[in-house]
Amino acid sequence: xxxxxxxxxxxxxxxxxxxxxxxxxxxxxxxxxxxxxxxxxxxxxxxxxxxxxxxxxxxxxxxxxxxxxxxxxxxxxxxxxxxxxxxxxxxxxxxxxxxxxxxxxxxxxxxxxxxxxxxxxxxxxxxxxxxxxxxxxxxxxxxxxxxxxxxxxxxxxxxxxxxxx
Amino acid sequence: xxxxxxxxxxxxxxxxxxxxxxxxxxxxxxxxxxxxxxxxxxxxxxxxxxxxxxxxxxxxxxxxxxxxxxxxxxxxxxxxxxxxxxxxxxxxxxxxxxxxxxxxxxxxxxxxxxxxxxxxxxxxxxxxxxxxxxxxxxxxxxxxxxxxxxxxxxxxxxx
Numbered sequence: 371x372x373x374x375x376x377x378x379x380x381x382x383x384x385x386x387x388x389x390x391x392x393x394x395x396x397x398x399x400x401x402x403x404x405x406x407x408x409x410x411x412x413x414x415x416x417x418x419x420x421x422x423x424x425x426x427x428x429x430x431x432x433x434x435x436x437x438x439x440x441x442x443x444x445x446x447x448x449x450x451x452x453x454x455x456x457x458x459x460x461x462x463x464x465x466x467x468x469x470x471x472x473x474x475x476x477x478x479x480x481x482x483x484x485x486x487x488x489x490x491x492x493x494x495x496x497x498x499x500x501x502x503x504x505x506x507x508x509x510x511x512x513x514x515x516x517x518x519x520x521x522x523x524x525x526x527x528x529x530x531x532x533x534x535x
Numbered sequence: 536x537x538x539x540x541x542x543x544x545x546x547x548x549x550x551x552x553x554x555x556x557x558x559x560x561x562x563x564x565x566x567x568x569x570x571x572x573x574x575x576x577x578x579x580x581x582x583x584x585x586x587x588x589x590x591x592x593x594x595x596x597x598x599x600x601x602x603x604x605x606x607x608x609x610x611x612x613x614x615x616x617x618x619x620x621x622x623x624x625x626x627x628x629x630x631x632x633x634x635x636x637x638x639x640x641x642x643x644x645x646x647x648x649x650x651x652x653x654x655x656x657x658x659x660x661x662x663x664x665x666x667x668x669x670x671x672x673x674x675x676x677x678x679x680x681x682x683x684x685x686x687x688x689x690x691x692x693x694x
Contacts, residue, residue, distance in 0.1 A: 424679065424681040
């Protein structure tokens, strides 16, 4: 004797279940695209660096800040977006262009200048008196600005839409 | 539509001419230029007028699509979206009896009016000029005062 049980919609359920990973992957790509094209994190970073130029009383600030702008890099990764400062570029210009106020500290040659800008530091200037530079947390400010605009539900939208239909 | 050769430079030239033709302000694309202009103002070679500093924040490539060129021929183009940071800049001696914030507010309003009313003369689409900060920024190391705005638009780039 055979008992056959027929579940209504089983085939559709199986098909949708098999399609879940593809839908999540699609949502992930949409999310990364949203971060890259709608939020434009690198543009927010550059805006904060621009503000340093106009809102900072220290001399010789601009040359360094311009280098910071040029060092902003953005790339899509498998699972997100990476926005960072090009350390190699900053180290190179740090060696190439010493400035009177901050660049003549031998200990600050070839360093990741973006870190000093973000966190603040004291330059032991060999020509003039030492310079204390307050931190300008431009990456932190960027993060605080973009965080409310990030909607992780974008990742689930294709999946939820598939189950509704 | 703007051709792909010297594309960004052509965009800057259009913006520069727009500011020169519609205002008494000086356009600049980089803080180096802002400094050089103020050096010349300091030497009396230029009248002391506000400077409009444009800084490219981002460009985003849009979709490819067929468009008509200036001869009516079908060519392929691509939408390119631009986002500029715009800084209205004055020094301490420009209209020195008035508050810096008041003057910068006036310059910003004037720019907005011009982009709203004359923006159609630019080869740009959906031009939007908006304020990003409610307050002016403090005096910087060069003795300059600034307010920040944002200029967004898209253009069709001939491929």
